[in-house]
Amino acid sequence: MEAHYRHTPSPVQIIPLSGLPEVTPGDDLAGLLIRAVQQQELVIQPGEVFVVAQKIVSKAEGRLVRLDSVKPSERAKDWAAEYGKDARVVEVVLGETKRIVRMERGVIIAETHHGFVCANAGVDISNVPDGTATLLPENPDHSARMMQQQLASAFGVSVAVIISDTFGRPWREGLVNVALGVAGMTALIDYRGQHDTQGKTLHATVIALADELASAAELVMGKLDRVPAALLQGLTIREGTGSGSDLIRPAERDLFR
């Protein structure tokens, strides 16, 4: 079996893409990224990876809900009253939810319609105007693919695109950036069947490459600054047809449903 990604002994650079304007519905996000690359005088090589924050993808796609248009259900009102939340936001969360995983102590961990398990079904009220909530993109893999095609065509080389968001994890404190949508690469590196340094066959090693790339990008993206995208250079990512949904564990293999 051939590795999809050759771990290289050469350095990797994580480059913040800054200078993007405030993104609004209908914006050509790939176009804004292309302009940022040109302004920073970056030269794009084959196999490099763009990581783009979900928040600006959602804004460009108009995945925004005005809270004054939301009529909260009784369930949302009760929960909101108990924990001092905004019932309209709770209602939006429930609307994005396929399955409640945990709903206790003021925390809603939900499986979204896409299959992501995360806090508040990905609904967020930070970094958007007051009275507005953002939803996750309807199809992050599609969003990534559209941007990937536009970027590859503009730069004349194969590139990969990851749409990322910060998720919490059971058992561990703090959020990490993960990949929601993936295009132009394989999301997982499968080492199974390969041999370790002792010549033994590796059995259980599949690395979530796209999640690690998303986490790496977050180091320059930040929550407070206007750095909603990053470019990873020096990688030798192979072209591939992976997707963000490859990173979602199927129900039948999930011990923690």
Place this chain on the structure above:
Amino acid sequence: MEAHYRHTPSPVQIIPLSGLPEVTPGDDLAGLLIRAVQQQELVIQPGEVFVVAQKIVSKAEGRLVRLDSVKPSERAKDWAAEYGKDARVVEVVLGETKRIVRMERGVIIAETHHGFVCANAGVDISNVPDGTATLLPENPDHSARMMQQQLASAFGVSVAVIISDTFGRPWREGLVNVALGVAGMTALIDYRGQHDTQGKTLHATVIALADELASAAELVMGKLDRVPAALLQGLTIREGTGSGSDLIRPAERDLFR
């Protein structure tokens, strides 16, 4: 509140530290890292981060078990027979376990004595000689601190050290590198109380910086090559007294025990 880490608009470099010899018990691991830095003619700046794979820390510390010295219990034998595992390895796993989280379908998810929740309580038989298993370091924070002091003294600047291992996650496919031991920095960045781009106060945003640094480092470390450590440059990590155990969610705040 002051951020512990200033997200910088400047690039970050992930540099593989290669050329380390096969590590054996009693080796001076920090000394080997110092030599690798010198051989690669790297200049260490304040606030840079060394990420070191748990496997070589465990080897240097002699955290190895010869399987022919292990007498499996009946429980280990039954489980091993049912799923085609080595009963001696299962016995070692149970010995490292404080609490079984899941033990089904051939998978053991265990809470270690340190509090980490991971597959096989961190016991591993890859990249070690046949008939041997590695255990996690007894106290990864202590191991990180010892290395951190030696590295800071050798280079004359404050640096941080992370000891990393690849862990699986519920709900998501694939492993990602996380931080077991941390020294010289804060493990989490707390944005709570700060303001987003709209001037709203952020409530729930704590980023697992040390885990994201570990994941970034894995991009150059790999499972098959002899790159057991990486250096992250271009960061402006602040000195701090964080630890790997800061990343373990306390039982009372854990919805997934």
